[in-house]
Amino acid sequence: MPFIWTTTPRPIVALAPMAGVTDAPFRRMLKGIAPDVLLYSEFVSTNALSFGSRKTMAMLAFDPEVERPLIVQVFGADPKKFLEACRIIGQLGADGIDINMGCPAGKIISSCYGAALIQKPELAAELVASAVRAVSIPVSVKTRLGWDCAETLIPFCKRLIEAGASALAVHGRTYRDKFSGKADWEPIYALKREVGVSVIGNGDIVSAEDAVLKIGNLDGVMVGRAAIGNPWLMRDICYALRVTRSSFPGKTRNPERATRNERGQDGRAVSFAEKIPIILEHCELAVRLKGERRGILEMRKHLAHYIRGFDGAKELRVRLMKAERLEEVKGVLEKLFNG
Ligand SMILES: Cc1cc2nc3c(=O)[nH]c(=O)nc-3n(C[C@H](O)[C@H](O)[C@H](O)COP(=O)(O)O)c2cc1C
Numbered sequence: 001m002p003f004i005w006t007t008t009p010r011p012i013v014a015l016a017p018m019a020g021v022t023d024a025p026f027r028r029m030l031k032g033i034a035p036d037v038l039l040y041s042e043f044v045s046t047n048a049l050s051f052g053s054r055k056t057m058a059m060l061a062f063d064p065e066v067e068r069p070l071i072v073q074v075f076g077a078d079p080k081k082f083l084e085a086c087r088i089i090g091q092l093g094a095d096g097i098d099i100n101m102g103c104p105a106g107k108i109i110s111s112c113y114g115a116a117l118i119q120k121p122e123l124a125a126e127l128v129a130s131a132v133r134a135v136s137i138p139v140s141v142k143t144r145l146g147w148d149c150a151e152t153l154i155p156f157c158k159r160l161i162e163a164g165a166s167a168l169a170v171h172g173r174t175y176r177d178k179f180s181g182k183a184d185w186e187p188i189y190a191l192k193r194e195v196g197v198s199v200i201g202n203g204d205i206v207s208a209e210d211a212v213l214k215i216g217n218l219d220g221v222m223v224g225r226a227a228i229g230n231p232w233l234m235r236d237i238c239y240a241l242r243v244t245r246s247s248f249p250g251k252t253r254n255p256e257r258a259t260r261n262e263r264g265q266d267g268r269a270v271s272f273a274e275k276i277p278i279i280l281e282h283c284e285l286a287v288r289l290k291g292e293r294r295g296i297l298e299m300r301k302h303l304a305h306y307i308r309g310f311d312g313a314k315e316l317r318v319r320l321m322k323a324e325r326l327e328e329v330k331g332v333l334e335k336l337f338n339g
Pocket of ligand 1: 016017018019020021042043073100101102103142171202203204205222223224225226
């Protein structure tokens with residue numbers, strides 16, 4: 001069955017695209033814990049794809065049996081390159097293409113990619129139209145509230161929809177905010193009231209309760225940073241939102257009541273003993289897909305997050321951060337667990 005935004009089961013719980021994080025090992029590991037999650041890839045360059053960069057092509061590898069639905073996120077600003085790059089992604093069997101119009105990084109903005117497109121709505125619409133022409137899978141956009149205020153959000157998104165965007169994920173901060181302050185979800189609810197396409201809210205969800213409180217009138221929620229080192233959160237959110245929605249079908253929910261009554265996945269914290277096999281599975285996947293040296297090197301940042309808050313022996317934690325081989329990681333985790 002092809003992936004279609006309007007018919008995919010509600011509420012949608014999406015893993016936010018995160019460069020250097022949401023690669024194939026992370027996505028596969030996550031699907032084992034939370035099978036209902038909608039996956040976004042790391043962002044990939046349409047320029048690099050259009051000239052056949054092997055490194056970028058390698059970033060597109062995914063397991064179609066496990067990593068589904070998978071939305072591949074792209075960035076760039078050249079409609080011709082978008083056409084070529086999106087064709088490649090379509091042929092690889094992705095379920096959707098998402099265009100990054102929210103990244104605030106200096107290098108991205110100076111090339112007129114990411115959030116810079118908020119200031120160029122006509123070019124942004126042209127990129128959407130190019131992607132839509134290239135593929136039969138749906139094209140969506142992930143953006144921010146605006147450049148320096150939320151007033152442009154609705155007209156900007158309406159222009160993207162006219163060009164063919166079938167869903168929008170909105171991070172409740174402006175470009176100027178970068179990652180500071182608190183995400184504001186009110187403009188996202190207002191957007192949903194104005195448009196007919198799927199709208200997903202994003203920003204500062206750190207618990208299942210947050211997701212229940214924030215989903216409002218939206219089609220779904222998207223979670224980024226809080227899933228790093230805590231993929232179990234995604235399972236808790238799926239559970240909490242499903243229970244809440246089925247308790248209040250078609251009604252405006254009272255979120256206070258909902259969170260009191262329905263805790264995520266029975267409200268129990270996952271013990272370190274339960275986490276270890278998943279952490280190891282994540283490491284093994286990284287080693288299998290990227291080779292031992294690179295796989296373990298890239299796993300270090302995840303390992304740091306996995307053991308955050310764990311009061312284990314300091315030197316063991318240091319050893320974990322310096323590990324170069326899978327066996328070393330296994331040994332340290334066992335010692336950490338056994339004390
Ligand atoms: C390490 C990291 C990498 C990110 N990479 C991307 C990216 O490639 N594309 C994108 O649209 N957003 C990216 N983001 C932004 C997230 O998708 C998300 O919008 C943001 O973190 C806010 O959500 P959160 O509060 O749930 O983390 C990234 C964020 C982080 C922390």
